[in-house]
Amino acid sequence: MLYRLAATLLLAAPAFAQTPVTEAARAYREAHEAAILAETMDFLRLPNVAANRDDILANARHIIGLMEARGIDGRILEAGDASPAVYGELNVPGATRTLMLYTHYDGQPVEPENWTSDPFDPVVRAGRLEDGAAILDDPLAGDIDPDWRIYARSASDDKSPFIAMLRAIDALRAAGLGPNVNIRFFLEGEEEAGSPHLRALLEAHRDLLEADLWLIADGPIDTRGDPRVLLGVRGVTSMQLTVHGASRVLHSGHYGNVAPNPAARLALLIASMRDETGRVLIDGFYDDALPISNVARSYLEAGAFDEASLLAEPGIARTEWGPGALYGEAVMVPALNVLGLDAGATGPATRNAIPDRATAAIGFRVVPGMSLDWLRARVRAHVENQGYVVLDRVPTDEERLQHPMIAELHWSPAGYEAASTEAGHPLIGHLVSIVDTASERPVRVVPLLGGSLPLAPISEVTGTPFAIVPIVNPDNSQHAPNENLRIGHLWDGIELYAAILADDWEGD
Template identity: 45%
Template sequence: MAMAGLFAVVASTPTAARQAMLDPAVLEEYIAFLSLPNDAANPADALANARFVQAMMQRRGIASELLYDPDRKAPPAVFGEIKTPGATRTIVFYAHYDGQPVVPERWAPGLSPFRPTAISRPIEQGGAVLGPWSPGANFPTGWRLAARSAADDKAGVMVALNAFRDATGTAARLGVNVKFFFEGEEEKGSPNLRAILHAHSEKLESDLWVMVDGPRHTAGYRAMVLGVRGVVDVGITVYGANRPLHAGNYGNWAPNPALRLSALLGSLKDADGRILIPGFYDDAVPATAAERAEIAKAPSMDATRQSLGIARTQGGGKLHGELVLLPGIEITGLRAGATDARAANVIPTEAEARLDMRLVKGDRIDRQLARLVRFVEAQGYLVLDRTPTAEERLAHPLIAKITSGFGYEAQRTSLDEPMVTRVKQLLERASPDRLVVVPSTGGSLPLSLFAHELGAPMVTIPVVNADNNQHGENENVDPAFLAEGILNIRAIMEDDFSGR
């Protein structure tokens, strides 16, 4: 392969045998992409990003179109296709161009979500702001580019398109038919993705989907991920008096919803993190012998534990890879009164929690939600899916409102799937860097929707650094990992999957 136009070798690091740097023309295009706000809740921003992706495709000679759901409720997916003479296999490369909402004031001084800026290393690790990137910039090895979606997941769009043909004109010698599918509302939970896939199922027929999304292994190694958890967001609200009460005058007499919610949440797990909701683990499909073998070979997570300042992890001594094959439930938000300068000596009227419920292969959203409701009811609560009426508040001492948002279920591809086996072989040949095979990641993608609607096997190839702050402030990406990701995805595009 002719790579001189794109890559130049730089010093090795403890996490990779070889890293590469991106050509300035590739970085310049990427920075322009990152400069576009991309919250899927803003239709104008979503369309601007979709048009930018189409322009990237046009510059590479890829015919593209926007795929909408029948009711046009969602931002469009960007589709492109290249037919290769003589090819017998078709692979679709997936990524998403939308990003999480931003709170600009939470970003470090000198950083702004849509003003891509170089930093020496992650801000939380003592990194310094280096300033805007320019072709002549001389940044230290290991520098990062900070911007919203720099890692999740405009990186996937950028890597997939540059694997086909980069901004310098270096192109893959295709061995398969290639399709691209770039989604525009993944960070909202993909509520309209099923409709898009169903409406365009013939156009999206393939032998394999390659999802270019997510972080590499925490130790820095390359990864091939065979599955993801499902996810659904759950809200729980517990009620007290119908107006705020003076904590001195009414304390010890009026029930405190913050205390009640704390007790309820504390009952979800034991001291070692095992979920105590009856039946919560019953539907989980156990790991196969092959999956257990890959989990056992994975690098230790102890360095990650130390870097996070955690004295002891949960899970009863199980490996991280074993624990992500179990369903999970985590508290991701709490609200009851105020704790800052706005704090007042009052008992709040209600307390609210947001729960992140993760599902694994075998789980169903309706069954897991029903188990949670029964668990809360067993503690004496009247459970509603709406705000209680005044009559209900007088009749029931314990009331909880439980609501759920859109979600999707888990997906896991077998290690024995021939196309996946071939991808593993190609990745092992593409680089001397270690490849970690992950039966399932702890995060979520809407892969179950692809499985239900299209039926083709799927594999995820993460390309970004694990310490990227995805979804949070100071999100960043190591350009060297993007360059290596381009090499890996290009290796898949260039094989004919004949097994030779």
């Protein structure tokens, strides 16, 4: 029952109000639906796994072609070994404000055998795959149902928002309603690889990146079908922590109470880091974390998150953070998450043996104010304070005899700092008012998303506020097989972005 309820909610889409701008965008879209869909599918046919530089370059050139067809000055930006970013520039006479529109055009790797169709040969189904919807032979031949879905890698994450932006510009021009701001584009080519060179790209081309606001198009709308404006993301880092015991697996009868038990020690070590409510016990862990502001808390209380669905759908009785705590409050504080455990064997494979090692994969989510380097230092100090000698390799036989407690620690090279825009910033208030005017559904303002995006480099290098304004359906299966886009969400995205680009943003 919960699954069916969630599926119904996920099918919902924002209903946009009848304003001159949204009416014009809708009329333009209705007259060009087949062309918009064809343009989207042509883009999706280009393989875009970040690790394949030739494919990424082909995508970048395609993007420049889409820009130039609209009179947008496009160019490829490079820095060292970075996959190219694509920059676009459209100046509007008389405009006093500049918006930087960000998407990424690379996609997650694919395993074609797990897809029901070729991930780089987009198909249109007459609904959801889970409901048995069939592939349409010629979806461009007649009327296009908004509940149809495009299935392809990057259909939702993150190529379709770029098409929606371009078509919003087309619609405004056709109606003589804008755009009324200067527009810049920054399309990243390695976001799905962890944005390892984003900071270098931004610093190398800083002179091109001046804007009043970065508008990030990534992620889904609210599960209730409401539009969202997201103001920040938690940072993320992870580690592999191994507790070492004897040099080999030992008989539990001969060595029980004699040999160190790595599995038991690892359990105690984790328990020393985190209590049953999720509160982190590492000394100083919360010292630099910025508290939830009154404005942010007011957004939480106004329904920033679909609290009931986010807990009920996966079968959660209450937040771990504590009785009465909101989902939004729980994801706006730092977290230590045990992601995996490996020691010995269970089930039929269980042996009466003491393992020689036990490993935990542990992830951290951090909030604005916290430094990843500082966090890593505090974690190492905590492990050492529990009596462990900390190594970055497997101990030698001599070290095993010398030190009774040995841990091996490796941090993932990937990771993001947290980033956020102040909820009370006047440009954020103006953006929310634009979205509110354009939509018949309530705008859900999310102060901090529980997940992570590489927004810290943007904020730190440019010093510019940002906001995330997503358009795609929440059940889009991003990063997974059978990624999809509900076509009606693309239509609504054109209207939403048209409303944002038609405004002159003056007075803020």
